Amino acid sequence: MPIVAVLNGPNLNLLGLRQPELYGHTTLADVQAMAEAKAAALGLAVEFRQSNLEGELIGWVQQCRGRAAGIVINPAGYTHTSIALLDALLASELPVIEVHLTNIHRREAFRQNSITGKAATGMIAGLGPQGYVLALEAMAGLIGPGQASGARGPGRTA
Numbered sequence: 755m756p757i758v759a760v761l762n763g764p765n766l767n768l769l770g771l772r773q774p775e776l777y778g779h780t781t782l783a784d785v786q787a788m789a790e791a792k793a794a795a796l797g798l799a800v801e802f803r804q805s806n807l808e809g810e811l812i813g814w815v816q817q818c819r820g821r822a823a824g825i826v827i828n829p830a831g832y833t834h835t836s837i838a839l840l841d842a843l844l845a846s847e848l849p850v851i852e853v854h855l856t857n858i859h860r861r862e863a864f865r866q867n868s869i870t871g872k873a874a875t876g877m878i879a880g881l882g883p884q885g886y887v888l889a890l891e892a893m894a895g896l897i898g899p900g901q902a903s904g905a906r907g908p909g910r911t912a
């Protein structure tokens with residue numbers, strides 16, 4: 755099955771536990787369960803990870819090259835600061851979908867520019883955890899039926 759890395763940046767481990775008025779009550783474990791269920795239905799294998807460290811996120815992006823079929827990423831605060839993460843995403847030469855729980859364009863001016871977005875094929879913002887599910891659906895389309903329909907494709911008897 756094609757692998758899609760779903761990477762989450764700093765403080766997203768606090769999802770559902772702090773600031774629910776802004777980020778809602780769904781935890782990151784809930785988001786992971788939603789993503790895994792959607793991926794299974796699409797015939798994709800999800801590698802779901804979160805880190806508070808820029809270098810760790812960059813390492814995971816580097817590991818995707820030649821191994822994963824695509825990257826779904828919520829770079830969180832690094833969205834607005836990290837040229838290093840942008841460079842890693844560009845170097846991956848993979849389809850990238852950037853996800854934001856909130857609509858960054860409705861927030862503070864410093865959140866309205868996404869540096870990492872320059873590496874993104876597409877971006878989903880403002881739809882909460884559902885954005886991850888939509889991103890996986892879109893990623894299945896970007897990867898293509900030949901690779902993403904492992905559960906239904908040729909060579910399978912069931």
Ligand code: CA2
Pocket residue numbers: 764765766768769770771772773777828829830831832833853854855856857858865
């Ligand atoms: O809207 C998004 O998904 C963001 O990527 C979330 C980031 C923020 O820095 C970006 O501008 C937009 C913040 C992630 C931290 O998430 C928390 C969740 C609960 C409590 C505290 C932080």
